[in-house]
Amino acid sequence: MSDAAALPALRQRAAHLDTTDDLAKLRDRFALPEGLVYLDGNSLGALPAGVAAVTADVVHRQWGELLIRSWDESNWWTAPERIGDKLSPLIGAAPGQTVVGDSTSVNLFKALVGAARLAPPGRTRMLVDANTFPTDGYIAASAARMTGLRVVPVDPATAAEEMDEDTAVVLLNHVDYRTGRLHDLPALTRAARATGAITVWDLCHSAGALPVGLDEHQVDLAVGCTYKYLNGGPGSPAYLYIAARHQAAFDSPLPGWNGHAEPFAMTPGYTPADGAVRGRVGTPDILSMLALEAALDAWDGVSVEQVRAKSLALTDFFLECVAAYVPEGKVQAVTPAEHAHRGSQVSLRAENAAEIMRELIARGVVGDFRAPDVLRFGFTPLYVGFADVERAARTLGHVFG
C-alpha cells in the first residue's frame, strides 16, 4: 500500500545505509551520469573510470605506433588467458582454467560439444534449462544435433530428478535472466556428478554479483559474459572455464590456430595447447579485450562476498520500498523473497510493463523490460547505493500514482 508517511523514514534509512556502506566509495571508480539511477547493470554495466585512458593508449600507442610489435611488446598475444586469470577469483576458479574471447554463444557451443565428448559414451540426453536465456537453448539444440544427443528441457528447480545414467550433459543458468531466481549450483552440480553427467553452467547473471565457487563445487565447464556485472563494455568478450581435470581431454569443436600448442609453427596438423588455452579460437579482439582488462581494475581489493552482502541488502531494501510506495496490486515480485534463491536483480510483473518502463526511464530511473510483462531491475553493488534504490521505488510509485 502506498504510504506517504513512509517517505521520509525510508529516505533517512537510505541515507544511513549509504553512510555505513563500506563499498559506497567504489562508485568513484565509475563514470556515471549525474542524477541517473542506473539499475540496468545486469544488461550493460557502467563505464569504469580507467577504461578510457587504456583504450586511448591501445589505439594511439600500442596499435598506431608499435603496430605489429605489440603482439609481443604490449602482451596482446597472451591477453585471453591473462584476463581469464584476472577474473577467475570472481568465479571461484584457480588460475589456468579460464580464457576470455568470443561471445557467450560461441563459448557455449565449445562447452556443450566439449561436454558431450567428455561424457561417458553411449549416453543420449542433454538436459537444458527450459527457462534459459534463448541463445543457450538455440545453441544447445545445435550442439545436440551435431553430437547425436537429444535435448530434454528441464526446470532447474527439479532438474536433479531428471538426471540419470543416460544423461550426458546438463546445461543450467546460475541465475535466471528473467525472474532473477538463483539456482542451487552446488546441489545441482553434485547431483549431475553422481550420475557421471558433465555440467555446463551459464554464469552471465551471477558472475560479479555473488559467489560462484566453480572449483569448490567441482563444476566441469562454465561460460559467461563480461558486460553485465563485470562492466567490460558493450559486447565485450565472454569467457570459458574448463576445469583443470578435464583440460587434457577437452576436445573443442572450434580448434582455431590460437588454441594450438605452437600457433606460429603453422603446422597442418592440430595439436591442442595445454590448459585452458585450448579453448581459444581465432585472433583475440584486442581493443575490446584490453578495455575489459582495465574494467576489471574496479574490483581491486573487493571480495565477491562483500558484494553479495550488499546486493542482498539492496534488493531487500528495494522490495521494502516498493511495498511502501507502489499501490497494492500493481506489481508482483517474480524474484524469490528467500536470499538463497535470489540473484542480484528484482523482477516485478506488471500490466503494461513496457510502457511503465519507458516512463520510468524518462524520469531518470533505468531498468529494463523483458517480454511479456516483466520490469527488471539489476542491482550492481559497486556503483548502486541505497538512495538510488529508494528513489527508484519512489519513482515507480509515482508512475503508478
Added chain:
Amino acid sequence: MSDAAALPALRQRAAHLDTTDDLAKLRDRFALPEGLVYLDGNSLGALPAGVAAVTADVVHRQWGELLIRSWDESNWWTAPERIGDKLSPLIGAAPGQTVVGDSTSVNLFKALVGAARLAPPGRTRMLVDANTFPTDGYIAASAARMTGLRVVPVDPATAAEEMDEDTAVVLLNHVDYRTGRLHDLPALTRAARATGAITVWDLCHSAGALPVGLDEHQVDLAVGCTYKYLNGGPGSPAYLYIAARHQAAFDSPLPGWNGHAEPFAMTPGYTPADGAVRGRVGTPDILSMLALEAALDAWDGVSVEQVRAKSLALTDFFLECVAAYVPEGKVQAVTPAEHAHRGSQVSLRAENAAEIMRELIARGVVGDFRAPDVLRFGFTPLYVGFADVERAARTLGHVFG
C-alpha cells in the same frame, strides 16, 4: 647483383612514381610513425586517423553516458550488417549479404558447416587448400568431422581436377598467406559450380588489396578478417558473406540469438532471420566493431581497382629494387612474377630469414617472418609509397652486405 650505380636512379624513379601516384595523398588518412617503412599491413593494418576520435566517443558518450540506450540510439544493434554493407564494395558484394562479427575461424566454421548443409546430399568430400593458413585446415577438419565429410587436401593450382560429383564443399584461399600467390577465383569457382559443389573462399589476404568480385563470379560463401588490408585494428571482427541465393537455406551451426528473426521475442524455438543477418551469433563486440566502421572511412572515394594497379606497381618496383640491391643468390622470390598470380605481398626465401627480418626491423623496415625461411613484405597501397619500397629493398641489401 648489388649495383651501387643503380642507387640514385632508383631513388629518382621512386620519387617520380610517388609524385604521379593519385593515391599518395591517402597516406594522410593514417597515423603512421615518422620514418618507419611499414610493410606488414598484410598482418596488422596501420591506424586510420579517424579511429581514435570514434573510439573515444564510443567509450565516453555512447557507453558512459547513454549506457543501455545506445543499443538503439547509437545504432549498436545493427552494426554487424551495417558494417558488412560498408565493406561489401571492397569484395564485390551487393548489400545484404555480409555481416561482421566473430573471428575468421568462427566464421569459417559457420561457412563450412553451412556449405555442407547446402551441398547436394550424399556427397562425401571437402576439398581444402593444402597450403592454407593453418586455422582454416584445423577448422575444416572439425567441420568435416561434425558433418560426416572427409577432408581432401588439394593444391589450388590443380584443385579443379579434383572436383567431382562426390565433392560437397571446396575451401580455398584467394591469396596464399605464405607465398603471396593469387589463385584463380573465377575459374575455380566456375569449376566447383559445374560439379554442384559449394565454394567457401577465404579472403583474408586479398580483400582490400585487389578485386574479389564475389557476386560477379557467383561465389557461394566467403569469410575474411578485417585487420589486414582493411585496417580494422588488432583482432578486429571478421566477416561472413552468404550469397543471396543461399540465404534462405543457410543453416548455421551457431544459431545465436542475434541471428534470430525476432531476438527480443526471446522465444524458445529458433527462427532464423532473413538475409545475411542469420549469420550473426552473439552480442556484437561494439568497441572493436565501431573502430572498424571508422577505419573503413579510409576507403572513401577509393576504388579497389585503383588499389590493385598501385599494388602491382609497388610489388614490381620492389622486385626490381631487390634485384638491384641484394647480392645475387641471397634471396629467391616465392611470389609469382606474373601479375595474374600475384597478391599484394612479396615473399622472399632466404637463409636465416628470422634473423634477417629482426635486423631489418631494427633498421626501421617492418615486414615479417614466416616459418621456415620466408621474409614476407606486404604492400598496402593506401599508405605505402614508392620511396618506402626503394628504402626497404636498399636496407635489405645493406643487411646482406
